[in-house]
Amino acid sequence: MRTEDLDTPAVLVDLDRVERNLCRAQDYADRHGLRLRPHIKTHKLVRFARWQMDLGAHGITCQKLGEAECMAAGGIADILVTYNILGAAKLRRLAELHARVRMAVVADSREVVEGYAATFTDPGHRLRVLVECDTGAGRCGVQTPREALELARTVAAAPGLAFAGLMTFQPRDATAATEAWLAEARDLLAAAGLPPATVSAGGTPDLFRAAEIASATEYRPGTYIYSDRMQVAWGHGTLEDCALTVLTTVVARPTAERAILDAGSKVLAADTAPVPGHGHIREYPEAVIRGLSEEHAIVDVSACPHEPRIGERVRVIPNHVCPVVNLTDRVHLLRGDRVEEIVPVDARGRVT
Amino acid sequence: MRTEDLDTPAVLVDLDRVERNLCRAQDYADRHGLRLRPHIKTHKLVRFARWQMDLGAHGITCQKLGEAECMAAGGIADILVTYNILGAAKLRRLAELHARVRMAVVADSREVVEGYAATFTDPGHRLRVLVECDTGAGRCGVQTPREALELARTVAAAPGLAFAGLMTFQPRDATAATEAWLAEARDLLAAAGLPPATVSAGGTPDLFRAAEIASATEYRPGTYIYSDRMQVAWGHGTLEDCALTVLTTVVARPTAERAILDAGSKVLAADTAPVPGHGHIREYPEAVIRGLSEEHAIVDVSACPHEPRIGERVRVIPNHVCPVVNLTDRVHLLRGDRVEEIVPVDARGRVT
Numbered sequence: 001m002r003t004e005d006l007d008t009p010a011v012l013v014d015l016d017r018v019e020r021n022l023c024r025a026q027d028y029a030d031r032h033g034l035r036l037r038p039h040i041k042t043h044k045l046v047r048f049a050r051w052q053m054d055l056g057a058h059g060i061t062c063q064k065l066g067e068a069e070c071m072a073a074g075g076i077a078d079i080l081v082t083y084n085i086l087g088a089a090k091l092r093r094l095a096e097l098h099a100r101v102r103m104a105v106v107a108d109s110r111e112v113v114e115g116y117a118a119t120f121t122d123p124g125h126r127l128r129v130l131v132e133c134d135t136g137a138g139r140c141g142v143q144t145p146r147e148a149l150e151l152a153r154t155v156a157a158a159p160g161l162a163f164a165g166l167m168t169f170q171p172r173d174a175t176a177a178t179e180a181w182l183a184e185a186r187d188l189l190a191a192a193g194l195p196p197a198t199v200s201a202g203g204t205p206d207l208f209r210a211a212e213i214a215s216a217t218e219y220r221p222g223t224y225i226y227s228d229r230m231q232v233a234w235g236h237g238t239l240e241d242c243a244l245t246v247l248t249t250v251v252a253r254p255t256a257e258r259a260i261l262d263a264g265s266k267v268l269a270a271d272t273a274p275v276p277g278h279g280h281i282r283e284y285p286e287a288v289i290r291g292l293s294e295e296h297a298i299v300d301v302s303a304c305p306h307e308p309r310i311g312e313r314v315r316v317i318p319n320h321v322c323p324v325v326n327l328t329d330r331v332h333l334l335r336g337d338r339v340e341e342i343v344p345v346d347a348r349g350r351v352t
Numbered sequence: 353m354r355t356e357d358l359d360t361p362a363v364l365v366d367l368d369r370v371e372r373n374l375c376r377a378q379d380y381a382d383r384h385g386l387r388l389r390p391h392i393k394t395h396k397l398v399r400f401a402r403w404q405m406d407l408g409a410h411g412i413t414c415q416k417l418g419e420a421e422c423m424a425a426g427g428i429a430d431i432l433v434t435y436n437i438l439g440a441a442k443l444r445r446l447a448e449l450h451a452r453v454r455m456a457v458v459a460d461s462r463e464v465v466e467g468y469a470a471t472f473t474d475p476g477h478r479l480r481v482l483v484e485c486d487t488g489a490g491r492c493g494v495q496t497p498r499e500a501l502e503l504a505r506t507v508a509a510a511p512g513l514a515f516a517g518l519m520t521f522q523p524r525d526a527t528a529a530t531e532a533w534l535a536e537a538r539d540l541l542a543a544a545g546l547p548p549a550t551v552s553a554g555g556t557p558d559l560f561r562a563a564e565i566a567s568a569t570e571y572r573p574g575t576y577i578y579s580d581r582m583q584v585a586w587g588h589g590t591l592e593d594c595a596l597t598v599l600t601t602v603v604a605r606p607t608a609e610r611a612i613l614d615a616g617s618k619v620l621a622a623d624t625a626p627v628p629g630h631g632h633i634r635e636y637p638e639a640v641i642r643g644l645s646e647e648h649a650i651v652d653v654s655a656c657p658h659e660p661r662i663g664e665r666v667r668v669i670p671n672h673v674c675p676v677v678n679l680t681d682r683v684h685l686l687r688g689d690r691v692e693e694i695v696p697v698d699a700r701g702r703v704t
Contacts, residue, residue, distance in 0.1 A: 007441040007704045041646060063647045083647065084603040086663055089359040108604055111662040139648055140604040140612050251436045252460055252492040260492050266678050267703055270622045294393060294674055295415045296491055310463040311438055322646055326618050329701045349681045351619055352359045
């Protein structure tokens with residue numbers, strides 16, 4: 001089967017580009033003595049998690065227990081869930097995972113640690129807990145290195161927990177500030193007899209500057225496997241690295257300036273990027289996707305040297321690839337123009 | 353089971369509110385002699401399509417053949433697909449649907465009509481085609497009443513097609529301009545011996561002003577069944593009409609001003625609204641969801657008279673409810689606080 005045989009819209013994944021992206025990241029990590037722990041939220045496929053492990057990844061990262069359950073069932077044996085796990089139902093599921101694979105989780109508050117401590121009580125099989133640090137991104141995390149130390153002490157005091165280190169999802173373009181924060185926390189911890197075994201940073205935009213965060217021992221990139229328009233706008237690689245595209249059909253040409261594609265926010269996702277428009281049309285780089293409704297892309301083709309015709313098929317690089325994967329039930333794996341396999345997105349829609 | 357027994361995030365649907373929303377719309381349509389043809393893209397549930405039909409809807413609207421196939425399999429027998437259907441694969445599927453249920457589709461170009469004409473050739477069982485009109489929304493549709501007439505003639509000239517009328521998805525707050533456009537087209541068509549049997553307008557924002565589009569014989573609201581924050585901002589009802597909420601847990605309180613919920617863009621969708629923030633927290637109306645990452649909502653609680661605590665559960669009214677439904681595999685149907693049933697979203701992810 002070839003791409004011309006596919007109905008549209010269809011989510012395509014170029015395996016050659018995936019391979020290049022995976023190898024480039026692993027090479028960088030190896031060269032700089034960093035352990036790679038890819039975040040599987042981007043691809044949500046067991047087979048790609050295995051590929052990442054085969055290339056040298058130290059383990060994987062998940063954001064949801066449902067993703068971790070899916071990956072553990074697929075044979076991945078070392079999983080960090082970078083999320084505060086709260087509530088009886090989730091703690092039960094975490095315990096089941098912890099019984100089967102090498103698990104670690106994060107915490108940024110006493111309340112979250114208390115939930116772990118009440119659930120995990122076996123000093124012979126401790127749950128590994130990293131303290132999440134807000135090094136400037138303004139999401140989760142303790143606010144200061146001193147708070148990190150306090151929370152690490154709370155973790156270390158629980159018989160069934162092991163303080164495993166520090167974790168941050170640092171802001172973009174702030175490697176120096178991130179390093180200053182983490183180094184201070186590491187030194188405080190070391191002085192208190194709690195040296196962090198792991199210092200984990202993450203994010204694709206700064207993947208190839210990860211070594212500037214000298215305290216980091218591991219790095220968790222996610223989007224790098226496919227890349228997208230947003231990553232390119234932020235300076236990570238080029239559009240030639242983007243491995244995931246959405247194959248669409250021009251379904252209308254209402255005016256000379258306007259073309260309509262059969263892919264809207266339910267396929268391309270509504271995420272905006274630091275550049276105008278809702279995606280990059282490979283065949284019409286001058287075109288601007290100026291709006292998405294749920295099932296239509298509204299494209300301004302006035303700057304294009306030639307105009308797309310009704311029925312023509314084009315490939316769109318999405319602004320943000322992660323929600324695109326989470327919207328689609330299946331992806332089409334390509335070598336060149338040949339569809340090698342159509343596979344379900346294993347961990348799609350695992351919301352809890 | 354009660355809502356407190358559910359893990360989060362969970363998509364909840366209040367059946368009492370749904371019933372009120374459905375009845376109010378059907379009453380309005382009945383009072384004004386309009387046929388109601390609800391768009392099922394919002395709920396994607398066979399049971400709710402049946403409920404709409406039982407209350408008096410004339411048929412349903414779908415945006416994708418996959419949705420229509422799902423609804424036809426569920427016993428819905430009158431379906432309008434408001435989408436240009438192009439390409440051999442889709443035309444084959446359309447023919448299968450046309451053999452089983454009363455189908456209609458739209459066209460806004462000669463190319464699309466040619467596809468229909470080549471596929472549907474039986475004068476004894478014509479495919480009904482409405483001409484889509486761009487009355488100002490700037491998406492699909494012929495641009496002028498005269499173009500509508502020309503395309504209607506093309507449809508009528510095909511032995512296997514029947515010209516069934518006009519269809520528009522009109523801009524908001526433009527009932528007078530929409531009526532002027534449609535009345536002119538209707539008169540041109542009537543004078544040419546092609547009076548449109550159906551003139552179909554749509555959109556929830558102007559649902560209760562639909563009668564101002566006097567030429568319209570039918571109306572296609574979608575979002576009205578659940579409503580959302582965007583509809584309320586546009587003047588359609590109040591937050592008390594919003595029937596779908598996302599149950600979430602406060603998973604972090606990194607600072608006095610900041611709370612983090614376990615629902616991000618993969619549950620709430622990234623759609624923005626004409627009011628600030630990414631959703632309305634029912635228990636904390638002064639809170640502003642100022643950002644979403646994929647699995648987190650970042651909430652500014654500085655204006656709240658009391659602060660949410662870690663582990664507390666809150667319900668969020670999303671900005672735009674349609675993509676939320678398309679992201680979730682199941683919805684929880686409630687009467688009051690009791691979970692009556694957990695049902696799969698029948699037509700979720702039907703992208704083609």
